[in-house]
Amino acid sequence: MASLCRQIVRGNAFKSVLLSTARRGYADKMMPDPLEHATGMERKELLAMQAGNDDPFNMKVLKKAAGTRDNPTLVPSCFDARIVGCICEEHATAVTWLWLHKDHPRRCECGHWYKLIEKQPV
Amino acid sequence: MKMNFNHPFHLVDYSPWPLTGAIGVMVLVSGMVKWFHNFNMNLLILGYFIVILTMYQWWRDICREGTYQGKHTILVTKGLRWGMILFIVSEIFFFVSFFWPFFHKKLPPNIESGAMWPPTNITPFNPFQIPLLNTIILISSGVSFTWAHRAIMKNNNSQMTQGLFITIILGIYFTILQAYEYFEAPFTIADKIWGSTFFMATGFRGLHVNIGTLLLKICQTRHLNTHFSSNHLFSLEAAAWYWHFVDVVWLFLYISIYWWGN
Numbered sequence: 154m155a156s157l158c159r160q161i162v163r164g165n166a167f168k169s170v171l172l173s174t175a176r177r178g179y180a181d182k183m184m185p186d187p188l189e190h191a192t193g194m195e196r197k198e199l200l201a202m203q204a205g206n207d208d209p210f211n212m213k214v215l216k217k218a219a220g221t222r223d224n225p226t227l228v229p230s231c232f233d234a235r236i237v238g239c240i241c242e243e244h245a246t247a248v249t250w251l252w253l254h255k256d257h258p259r260r261c262e263c264g265h266w267y268k269l270i271e272k273q274p275v
Numbered sequence: 276m277k278m279n280f281n282h283p284f285h286l287v288d289y290s291p292w293p294l295t296g297a298i299g300v301m302v303l304v305s306g307m308v309k310w311f312h313n314f315n316m317n318l319l320i321l322g323y324f325i326v327i328l329t330m331y332q333w334w335r336d337i338c339r340e341g342t343y344q345g346k347h348t349i350l351v352t353k354g355l356r357w358g359m360i361l362f363i364v365s366e367i368f369f370f371v372s373f374f375w376p377f378f379h380k381k382l383p384p385n386i387e388s389g390a391m392w393p394p395t396n397i398t399p400f401n402p403f404q405i406p407l408l409n410t411i412i413l414i415s416s417g418v419s420f421t422w423a424h425r426a427i428m429k430n431n432n433s434q435m436t437q438g439l440f441i442t443i444i445l446g447i448y449f450t451i452l453q454a455y456e457y458f459e460a461p462f463t464i465a466d467k468i469w470g471s472t473f474f475m476a477t478g479f480r481g482l483h484v485n486i487g488t489l490l491l492k493i494c495q496t497r498h499l500n501t502h503f504s505s506n507h508l509f510s511l512e513a514a515a516w517y518w519h520f521v522d523v524v525w526l527f528l529y530i531s532i533y534w535w536g537n
Contacts, residue, residue, distance in 0.1 A: 181432070181434055182431075183431055184432055184505070187430060187505045187507070191504070191506065191507060192343065192344070193346060194345050195347055195507070198349060199506065210281060210283045211281075232281075272281075274280070
């Protein structure tokens with residue numbers, strides 16, 4: 154009886170060493186893709202960043218174009234109008250604010266032209 | 276459905292919890308005064324009940340907004356991070372105020388406390404017994420928490436569960452040891468400046484360990500419901516900051532009050 158018990162114990166112990174941890178069901182549970190876990194705006198932001206857009210909400214300062222009537226600085230917006238803050242010159246101590254409407258390019262008092270362009274919401 | 280907004284901010288919905296929280300806190304402190312004066316805890320218990328109910332539901336709503344509605348964009352979590360940082364800074368100054376009287380009385384030979392420290396007839400704890408064990412437990416819990424954090428960063432949910440479990444067990448073990456030490460203490464909070472400063476500082480820190488353990492327990496429950504991923508784990512990180520802060524406070528307590536002040 155004792156030897157039978159020993160056999161059973163030894164056999165099972167040996168088996169558990171032989172089997173991989175995965176087959177014994179002790180493998181670590183991994184989350185395959187954390188992006189699939191995200192939802193809502195958080196997910197849209199992550200997707201935009203994955204697509205190479207590091208400013209999906211257009212929060213950063215725009216780089217100015219030449220600013221002539223034919224080559225205005227393009228301001229993206231998903232609405233009919235957007236407020237633009239023009240830094241008229243490099244050392245300006247105040248920002249000049251102006252409303253920019255769809256289909257109506259507008260000229261700041263410093264002479265710089267802006268134009269609203271359509272953009273899809275995030 | 277047309278998306279009528281294009282911004283990363285979380286414009287919160289109307290919520291009753293700030294109001295019920297304010298009422299709860301008011302009832303709580305009034306109840307405390309009633310308890311102190313009339314030895315009657317009814318109002319205090321009602322206050323606790325309202326506050327705990329508010330806390331539960333408010334945090335539940337935030338978990339829903341963050342996890343199930345995806346309202347917590349990068350900018351929003353940045354605000355949450357700043358909130359937690361400022362909260363911990365305020366906690367640091369809270370503990371500064373408990374170390375202050377200790378150093379004030381310990382540093383000069385004070386005539387009221389017998390011109391010696393520990394004051395006359397005070398038998399302090401041996402810092403190399405339970406307090407040293409507690410130090411080891413807390414530092415180990417920091418290690419196991421880092422393990423859990425690294426695991427979730429690597430998308431390994433199982434090891435996160437294990438690491439967090441060990442951290443919570445160590446936190447509870449610490450509390451049990453400190454409670455045992457309090458029962459065994461040969462002095463009380465009424466024993467001169469020593470008892471006052473010792474129990475005020477270690478007592479409040481013990482309370483903070485309890486809060487930290489509660490935060491860890493909430494993180495564990497949320498983790499077991501798969502609320503966390505490698506890019507959605509701010510509340511875990513906030514709990515980690517808090518836990519490490521409490522850990523550092525213990526090191527200061529151990530070095531200055533238990534060891535040097537012995």
